[in-house]
Amino acid sequence: xxxxxxxxxxxxxxxxxxxxxxxxxxxxxxxxxxxxxxxxxxxxxxxxxxxxxxxxxxxxxxxxxxxxxxxxxxxxxxxxxxxxxxxxxxxxxxxxxxxxxxxxxxxxxxxxxxxxxxxxxxxxxxxxxxxxxxxxxxxxxxxxxxxxxxxxxxxxxxxxxxxxxxxxxxxxxxxxxxxxxxxxxxxxxxxxxxxxxxxxxxxxxxxxxxxxxxxxxxxxxxxxxxxxxxxxxxxxxxxxxxxxxxxxxxxxxxxxxxxxxxxxxxxxxxxxxxxxxxxxxxxxxxxxxxxxxxxxxxxxxxxxxxxxxxxxxxxxxxxxxxxxxxxxxxxxxxxxxxxxxxxxxxxxxxxxxxxxxxxxxxxxxxxxxxxxxxxxxxxxxxxxxxxxxxxxxxxxxxxxxxxxxxxxxxxxxxxxxxxxxxxxxxxxxxxxxxxxxxxxxxxxxxxxxxxxxxxxxxxxxxxxxxxxxxxxxxxxxxxxxx
Amino acid sequence: xxxxxxxxxxxxxxxxxxxxxxxxxxxxxxxxxxxxxxxxxxxxxxxxxxxxxxxxxxxxxxxxxxxxxxxxxxxxxxxxxxxxxxxxxxxxxxxxxxxxxxxxxxxxxxxxxxxxxxxxxxxxxxxxxxxxxxxxxxxxxxxxxxxxxxxxxxxxxxxxxxxxxxxxxxxxxxxxxxxxxxxxxxxxxxxxxxxxxxxxxxxxxxxxxxxxxxxxxxxxxxxxxxxxxxxxxxxxxxxxxxxxxxxxxxxxxxxxxxxxxxxxxxxxxxxxxxxxxxxxxxxxxxxxxxxxxxxxxxxxxxxxxxxxxxxxxxxxxxxxxxxxxxxxxxxxxxxxxxxxxxxxxxxxxxxxxxxxxxxxxxxxxxxxxxxxxxxxxxxxxxxxxxxxxxxxxxxxxxxxxxxxxxxxxxxxxxxxxxxxxxxxxxxxxxxxxxxxxxxxxxxxxxxxxxxxxxxxxxxxxxxxxxxxxxxxxxxxx
Numbered sequence: 001x002x003x004x005x006x007x008x009x010x011x012x013x014x015x016x017x018x019x020x021x022x023x024x025x026x027x028x029x030x031x032x033x034x035x036x037x038x039x040x041x042x043x044x045x046x047x048x049x050x051x052x053x054x055x056x057x058x059x060x061x062x063x064x065x066x067x068x069x070x071x072x073x074x075x076x077x078x079x080x081x082x083x084x085x086x087x088x089x090x091x092x093x094x095x096x097x098x099x100x101x102x103x104x105x106x107x108x109x110x111x112x113x114x115x116x117x118x119x120x121x122x123x124x125x126x127x128x129x130x131x132x133x134x135x136x137x138x139x140x141x142x143x144x145x146x147x148x149x150x151x152x153x154x155x156x157x158x159x160x161x162x163x164x165x166x167x168x169x170x171x172x173x174x175x176x177x178x179x180x181x182x183x184x185x186x187x188x189x190x191x192x193x194x195x196x197x198x199x200x201x202x203x204x205x206x207x208x209x210x211x212x213x214x215x216x217x218x219x220x221x222x223x224x225x226x227x228x229x230x231x232x233x234x235x236x237x238x239x240x241x242x243x244x245x246x247x248x249x250x251x252x253x254x255x256x257x258x259x260x261x262x263x264x265x266x267x268x269x270x271x272x273x274x275x276x277x278x279x280x281x282x283x284x285x286x287x288x289x290x291x292x293x294x295x296x297x298x299x300x301x302x303x304x305x306x307x308x309x310x311x312x313x314x315x316x317x318x319x320x321x322x323x324x325x326x327x328x329x330x331x332x333x334x335x336x337x338x339x340x341x342x343x344x345x346x347x348x349x350x351x352x353x354x355x356x357x358x359x360x361x362x363x364x365x366x367x368x369x370x371x372x373x374x375x376x377x378x379x380x381x382x383x384x385x386x387x388x389x390x391x392x393x394x395x396x397x398x399x400x401x402x403x404x405x406x407x408x409x410x411x412x413x414x415x416x417x418x419x420x421x422x423x424x425x426x427x428x429x430x431x432x433x434x435x436x437x438x439x440x441x442x443x444x445x446x447x448x449x450x451x452x453x454x455x456x457x458x459x460x461x462x463x464x465x466x467x468x469x470x471x472x473x474x475x476x477x478x479x480x481x482x
Numbered sequence: 483x484x485x486x487x488x489x490x491x492x493x494x495x496x497x498x499x500x501x502x503x504x505x506x507x508x509x510x511x512x513x514x515x516x517x518x519x520x521x522x523x524x525x526x527x528x529x530x531x532x533x534x535x536x537x538x539x540x541x542x543x544x545x546x547x548x549x550x551x552x553x554x555x556x557x558x559x560x561x562x563x564x565x566x567x568x569x570x571x572x573x574x575x576x577x578x579x580x581x582x583x584x585x586x587x588x589x590x591x592x593x594x595x596x597x598x599x600x601x602x603x604x605x606x607x608x609x610x611x612x613x614x615x616x617x618x619x620x621x622x623x624x625x626x627x628x629x630x631x632x633x634x635x636x637x638x639x640x641x642x643x644x645x646x647x648x649x650x651x652x653x654x655x656x657x658x659x660x661x662x663x664x665x666x667x668x669x670x671x672x673x674x675x676x677x678x679x680x681x682x683x684x685x686x687x688x689x690x691x692x693x694x695x696x697x698x699x700x701x702x703x704x705x706x707x708x709x710x711x712x713x714x715x716x717x718x719x720x721x722x723x724x725x726x727x728x729x730x731x732x733x734x735x736x737x738x739x740x741x742x743x744x745x746x747x748x749x750x751x752x753x754x755x756x757x758x759x760x761x762x763x764x765x766x767x768x769x770x771x772x773x774x775x776x777x778x779x780x781x782x783x784x785x786x787x788x789x790x791x792x793x794x795x796x797x798x799x800x801x802x803x804x805x806x807x808x809x810x811x812x813x814x815x816x817x818x819x820x821x822x823x824x825x826x827x828x829x830x831x832x833x834x835x836x837x838x839x840x841x842x843x844x845x846x847x848x849x850x851x852x853x854x855x856x857x858x859x860x861x862x863x864x865x866x867x868x869x870x871x872x873x874x875x876x877x878x879x880x881x882x883x884x885x886x887x888x889x890x891x892x893x894x895x896x897x898x899x900x901x902x903x904x905x906x907x908x909x910x911x912x913x914x915x916x917x918x919x920x921x922x923x924x925x926x927x928x929x930x931x932x933x934x935x936x937x938x939x940x941x942x943x944x945x946x947x948x949x950x951x952x953x954x955x956x957x958x959x
Binding site: 291 | 686809818850
């Protein structure tokens with residue numbers, strides 16, 4: 001990946017290398033291996049059954065809907081969808097009912113793929129595999145940590161909820177890029193109906209691997225994995241903190257130790273959870289209670305055919321329609337306004353103006369605005385019938401109430417000023433302010449700019465802001481040249 | 483009386499289910515104190531279930547093929563609201579909120595559960611001496627073990643406490659105690675009987691199967707519990723095989739191979755009397771029209787070693803959930819990790835701890851390939867060797883256990899000699915094939931000897947045909 005080109009340096013001379021592991025809860029009706037409901041919230045320990053509690057004698061049965069959603073994710077991330085095997089990841093923790101997690105290890109359902117950022121650059125995906133979620137522990141007393149807690153409460157409602165773990169390649173080079181990656185991934189997951197992507201509810205969680213190296217060095221530095229990142233903002237802060245910490249260590253002559261670190265949002269710092277030596281030995285082995293998952297080509301093709309348009313495809317479509325680059329189309333797509341924009345452009349509206357409105361004036365959505373009236377409005381604006389300010393006002397009315405932009409403009413008293421009328425007004429103002437006019441005609445570039453601002457201001461004052469600033473400037477230029 | 487006879491009598495109204503159950507409860511009351519086949523006798527529940535069968539008969543409804551027949555359940559099969567202990571302290575007080583699939587199917591067939599039987603803790607053992615609740619004694623000689631791990635179920639059938647029982651067989655835990663107690667024991671094809679509700683020991687090896695006093699009764703019980711179950715992903719998507727209707731077909735024209743490696747000459751520890759009975763069984767089959775030859779299945783001798791890696795590895799993971807957090811025993815400690823340790827230290831017996839440690843080691847980073855990986859390769863070799871043998875033979879024959887029932891306490895000091903009890907039974911578990919033990923005469927000590935019939939996957943019908951022939955020949959000898 002060619003991310004190096006634009007990545008800002010946290011510390012001059014140093015490059016940050018970032019790889020993200022994103023866990024997203026799949027939006028299935030039931031859990032990954034049982035018919036208990038997959039539902040957020042609810043009274044503790046109500047969305048459970050013998051399987052999701054891991055009771056003795058219970059057995060997992062794979063949820064077909066979860067497999068379909070996982071395949072959708074794989075296809076959307078351009079992964080190789082393949083025969084896969086579930087494996088047990090063994091470690092003790094009270095919120096894990098079986099004291100092992102059913103995950104995938106050497107044979108994940110989705111192999112290598114890639115994700116394209118809104119700016120057009122591609123980030124590698126190493127794998128995207130299925131696994132079950134754990135329950136949630138609440139440690140009471142002892143500062144909320146398990147070892148010092150007076151007691152702990154466990155809620156198994158989340159235990160067994162299907163997760164897709166998307167392991168990204170270490171292709172990211174800045175906090176901004178990492179945020180962009182997560183944002184894009186979330187948009188994809190939401191677009192394909194795989195997940196609701198809510199970081200605040202924990203349905204999407206990000207673990208972040210960070211290392212640093214001197215600019216120009218080919219080898220990666222020693223990485224640390226940061227856990228407990230709960231928002232895009234935390235992600236950026238945690239990366240910035242961790243990169244600086246590592247650079248400081250190295251420049252002080254010390255070594256970065258491979259560690260798992262915990263992000264503390266309140267303190268704005270990471271602290272060590274465990275070192276590589278203290279890492280768990282998960283003793284992975286194939287899950288004997290499940291059979292390999294071998295989706296047929298027919299099934300994969302059917303899932304592919306039913307995929308909705310992805311954000312990347314939407315950006316390409318809009319960029320082409322509006323004759324801009326894909327990055328310029330990104331915000332409109334992110335806002336979900338691209339269908340409207342593409343339709344308005346198809347009706348003859350100028351693409352760049354459509355995007356300006358989508359970006360600046362439709363942040364809260366399009367409301368009752370439809371493509372036809374949007375197009376008509378933009379055409380009035382570009383045709384000189386409405387000023388930019390007037391167009392914005394009409395647009396907000398159309399968003400709130402709908403209607404015909406021409407009628408709305410008339411109702412608001414927005415009449416385009418005759419050009420002769422405007423020239424007469426400008427001539428009158430020149431006569432009234434001879435000193436300013438002299439300064440405009442004889443001054444340097446800066447003075448000329450300042451005085452043009454003065455005259456436009458006077459015109460706006462005289463017309464209650466209804467005049468077109470560009471037209472005023474054109475008249476001033478003509479008069480000065482005459 | 484046979485289960486088949488009892489069911490027929492109850493179905494026809496000739497006998498009430500209550501009288502059948504009452505009679506068996508009376509036998510239990512007199513014999514159980516010295517045998518200790520049961521962890522729990524369910525007298526009241528059994529009588530209530532019997533009354534329900536009688537009501538159905540009176541109402542003209544079909545009471546099922548096992549109407550009124552008492553059945554004993556190994557205490558690692560989940561029973562709703564009834565303690566299921568696996569003969570371990572660690573499950574003390576746990577009441578499953580659900581029935582195992584086989585328990586549901588028994589109820590649907592009209593069978594009446596009379597109790598939960600003793601076992602080696604978590605089915606780990608070959609003598610039922612590893613139970614937290616005391617040893618079960620062999621009904622034929624109270625100084626000897628009944629075998630294991632399903633020793634309680636085997637003893638219950640041998641003692642007449644119930645004509646039928648269910649056990650589980652991971653490395654021989656149905657067939658070996660059946661041989662030692664002189665009853666029929668069957669390990670079905672892996673996936674033929676649902677494991678849902680069987681507390682797991684080693685998931686890729688565990689199978690539930692029947693004990694009975696006759697081959698015909700074993701067939702009847704297997705028909706009732708077998709067939710596809712969507713709650714078990716490894717369940718074969720086929721209905722239960724018809725067995726009772728093939729029992730009289732004989733062995734005319736069948737090709738039967740005696741496994742050289744497991745029949746004495748090549749294997750240390752197969753007793754002479756066991757070897758003699760095997761030879762007589764082979765002759766009996768030959769006389770009945772089968773072609774019997776000695777054959778080689780070379781990799782079976784490595785089965786025991788592979789088994790004692792794979793089974794503990796899976797067990798170390800399956801038994802992790804007994805951590806004191808959710809159910810069963812909890813020994814309190816200042817923090818969660820120490821509580822886990824204290825609970826598991828107090829709750830598990832020595833053999834279970836030994837196997838958890840073995841398995842944890844075998845799966846550890848750096849050792850996985852040398853132990854678990856290698857053992858899986860042995861497993862593949864065994865499957866391939868069996869496949870080659872079954873190109874030539876319809877069935878294979880070997881002893882069930884190396885010796886007759888041994889004295890209580892004789893092998894507890896040395897786990898390796900205990901493990902060797904399963905040398906002939908383990909290969910079928912590793913291959914996922916069916917195998918059964920049929921009593922065939924007695925040893926020099928007068929204790930029963932079992933002969934083992936092995937078949938390829940789904941080969942139960944042919945296996946039962948041969949078993950019926952052996953049974954007829956053996957009872958005459």
